[in-house]
């Protein structure tokens with residue numbers, strides 16, 4: 001994978017990712033503090049410091065492995081790695097970028113199916129109401145996964161405690177949020193051409 005720079009010099013893979021995300025991959029010097037602090041590193045196929053190393057190699061096989069990995073879906077964007085990194089490398093942004101690339105390239109790990117359904121339901125909720133609408137998220141997620149009856153007995157208790165609102169609340173600036181989503185979709189389509 002490569003892209004043209006303004007001077008018509010082809011960008012390396014890591015250069016292209018840096019251009020898209022603003023994260024300078026080559027600043028990582030493999031100290032390992034991100035992996036040591038990541039709460040889900042033990043469950044990942046590639047812990048965060050290894051993700052960084054694989055991206056630094058500019059090897060398309062490594063990039064492909066990351067697109068198909070569970071690591072990008074197990075990341076919970078807690079920012080612990082960013083807090084600990086001496087170079088302030090924004091790994092959560094990279095993980096998010098890789099998730100979108102993985103979806104776009106249809107290379108998602110089959111084991112991440114439920115996480116991806118949740119991810120899509122979450123984003124749809126933000127797109128429509130401008131904020132998280134828990135009830136809509138739950139219904140959408142259950143329709144996507146077919147797990148309609150799972151945890152169904154918990155819902156009445158949550159209603160009683162006021163944790164679930166049956167009516168969505170729309171924020172004032174939701175048109176601006178929708179415009180951001182539209183722009184992302186537009187960029188995606190242009191990127192595929």
Ligand code: SF4
Pocket residue numbers: 027028029030031032033034035048049052081084085086087088089
């Ligand atoms: S903490 Fe930062 S510099 Fe250290 S390995 Fe992780 S990303 Fe690289």
Ligand code: SF4
Pocket residue numbers: 034037038039040041048074075076077078079080081082091092095
């Ligand atoms: S943001 Fe993701 S990669 Fe970083 S520490 Fe949290 S879960 Fe791990």
